[in-house]
Amino acid sequence: MAENAAKRLKTDNGVVAIGTHNGHFHADEALAVYMLRTHVPTYSGAKLVRTRDPKLLDECHTVVDVGGEYDAARNRFDHHQRSFGTSFPGRQTKLSSAGLVYMHFGREVIARRLGQAEDSEQVDLVWRKIYESFIEALDAHDNGISVYDPAALAAAGLQKKFSDGGFTLGAMVSRLNPNWNDPVPEDPAAAQEAEDKRFELASQRIGEEFDRDLDYFTKAWLPAREVVAEAFAARQEHDSQGRIMVLKRQSAPWKDHLYSLEEGQPEGGKVLYVLYPEKPTPDSKWRIQCVPVAKDSFESRKPLPEAWRGFRDEELDGICGVSGSIFVHASGFIGGNKTYEGVLAMAKKALDL
Template identity: 85%
Template sequence: MTENAAKRLKTDNGVVTIGTHNGHFHADEALAIYMLRTHVPAYAGAALVRTRDPKLLDECHTVVDVGGVYDAAINRFDHHQRSFGTSFPGRPTKLSSAGLVYLHFGRGIVARRLAQPEDSEQAGVVWRKIYESFVEALDAHDNGISVYDPAGIADAGLEKRFSDGGFTLGAMVGRLNPNWNDPIPADPVAAQADEDKRFETASQRIGEEFDRGLDYYTRAWLPAREVVAEGFAARPEYDSEGRILVLKRQSAPWKDHMYTLEDEQPEAGKVLYVLYPEKPTPDAKWRVQCVPVTKDSFESRKPLPEAWRGFRDEELDGISGVAGSVFVHAAGFIGGNKTFEGALAMAKKALAI
């Protein structure tokens, strides 16, 4: 999809002009334009026009988040029209301009970073992961979709325990808009230039976060699949029911991959403890980490024993009966030992309690 879209890009003078709306800007068009200008070769050096004037937008090669048209064949990527209902494959959230641009160009962005063909399995895996972990939140924010159903929360009588400051990706960009009482240049041209400068800052800011995610998922998260799969397959070596997963080489991002492997192989059972060295050296200390009920949960499937929690070193040795103990967190979700053998002994004892 991305490759075909890129092949259609043609201009008379070689300069592509992207149009988007002026006025109050949002995270979705800020990211959409960053992705095009930074990561799609055909848009390198593209000019940006911020306007709501239909005549000026008609002159633009590509229009994002304004104009009332979604048609990738003519490079129009708006989502505000009443008839719009497109979502990312397999996801329910209606797309914003960020999601639309990522839908058509994101796989190519990922493939170039991986130096692989767009239709490769790895490019597809990372393309989907970045959507679900980053872009989808912007789509939901711009379309007024809450993380949880407000009616369900009200029916359950749930209330927030504290303010999180509203610091979302959308809020991060929103705060770069001028305040209501900031002075505005009297000259309309100067006022628009000031607004455009703020938008460029916002686009760069959200783009930097996107790039961090792109780097992480291509360089760290994806290679971790092999490490976790190796440990997942070797579980019977440590526990007949497969409840202990050992990452032999070093700690790696394991949660996403472990949950995926469990879903793919339900007959293999659930992992309760993950063991890994603190660093990739022979003398490294080892950690015993409890698997959360869900990826983002603070509740463990099986916390380390209550009697161990909050104790350290020799005192913990005596309580747990395992030599070389280093600590067990007061919340019981993680502990440590000086050796792999000690960490494994802690995990096995915890299973039996």
Template identity: 75%
Template sequence: MLRTLVRMAENTAKRLRTDSLPVTSGDAVTIGTHNGHFHADEALAVYMLRTHIPTYHNARLIRTRDPALLETCHTVVDVGGEYEPARNRYDHHQRSFNTTFPGRPTKLSSAGLVYMHFGKEMIARRLQQDAEDETVGRIWNKLYESFIEALDAHDNGISVYDPAGISAAGLEKRFSDGGFTLGAMVGRLNLNWNDPQPSDPAEAQAVEDAQFLKASQRIGEEFDRDLDYYTRAWLPARALVAEAFAARPEYDPQGRIMVLKAQSCPWKDHLYTLEEEQADPNSKVLYVLYPEKPTPGAKWRVQCVPVSKDSFQSRKPLPEAWRGFRDEQLDGISSIPGCVFVHAAGFIGGNKTFEGALAMAKKALELQ
């Protein structure tokens, strides 16, 4: 079994070092990063370059800490002690390094550095637009906040919440979440301390490199899913949400009800952004209505707007007296025909018709 793994790893490593993309006469692009225990940031940095930037397609990869070898590389990430974009050096471990993504406080890792410098090109190629287009910039920012920043924080030892604040509040986790973060997902692909390894250093390095490739591909697949989502689903939804946001007075003079007429779409991010741009604290959306399916006769949902995107707390939950009831029983309690349900937690409900869903939202505004 070990011999088979070694042969596969050696073949993979050979391909990494021999396949190349000619850039100028006789030259080949080589990406250097460190060997040893690998992390999510350099795994993703390598993936983004080799997959999304034409210059690096099929680039060779060298994993080493040898300064002489790194000096021969076209591009170096996460090792070498240098951040010099003009020379394609993207390390963040030097004492003087404090670079952050525009508008964000988190110190960058190699993933953040590569994304900051090459992200707009990746997105522009996906959208087939100019890299300076406003929509490219919007996704560039959003993808950093939703995906890359977590890797930067993880690699730099930055907690999601202020440890001192948590300690002062006496907060403790109620259960284990399994520690399954993006960083942990990559970390689990490192060899275990007691896994059998070849005694020959070159063979052992080949086995380690093969695991790094698996990790780079794995984190890259997750990145690509987010890239696809934000370019193909999230961005087109903005126009629909903006239209619904502008039409709120049709349903409530204070703009507390928003209706997505045709179908549901990713609305939370866009709604919060539109509210910030409007800058009217007295005109917050409390309920969003949308059909369950984009077909005639579909049932309708009434969803409460959370206080923040990832919060389970609603700005104004549906009435407590309605929660946990269904169908005719809920019709009688609410005095609204066609009710389907209201969740026991009060964050969502449903009705057979748009008119019924709107009546539920309007009555919920009056109660509590």
């Protein structure tokens, strides 16, 4: 889809122009512009036109976040029109310009990174994961969609215990806009040039974060899937009910994959503890980590016993009855032992307590 649309682009002496609005900039168009210019070959070296003038936008080959039109065939990617309600496949959040560009060009970006066809299973898996973990938050922020239903929060009487500083991806970009009382050049052309430089900086900044996610999910997260799947399939070797999963060779990102595997086999029960070596060496110490009730939760499905928490070394040996113990965190979500045999013994004891 993205390739066909790109082939229809008009060019001015071989240079593609991307149009977006001027004035206060946001994370969505900053990322949309970055993704096109950095990851889609057709847009390599594309010039940027920041304006709200319909005539100037009409001359651009691709327009994002302005213009009141969504038409992928014409490379128009705005989401502000009243009739717009498009969301990413399988998700409910209304798209912003970042989501629109990612939905149409993301597969191409990932396929090139993985060296696979756009319709491959792995490309689809990463395409969806990056949207859910990175892009969707930008879409929600730009469209004024809260993480939680405000009415439900109010009805439950829930309030924040402390300020989180409001530092989100959107806030990171917003901070690069000029302050209200910063000096502005009197010459309109100079003022626009200064504003455009700030936008370029913002686009590069959020683009760096996108690239980190792209690298992580293609180079680390995706290869971990096979490692976790192997461990998940062998979990009953350590506990007849499959409550202990062992990553034998080395630790790998396991939470996303574990939850996904469990959803696919609901009859297999839930994993409570994950065991893994601290280093991929024969003499490595081992960790036992409790599986959270949800990926981002601090609550464990079954924390390590309260009596063990906050103790270390020989003192912990005497309390839990397993030699070689190193520590158990005060919250009970993680612990350690000098050997695999020791950490497995800790896990089995914890299941019965």
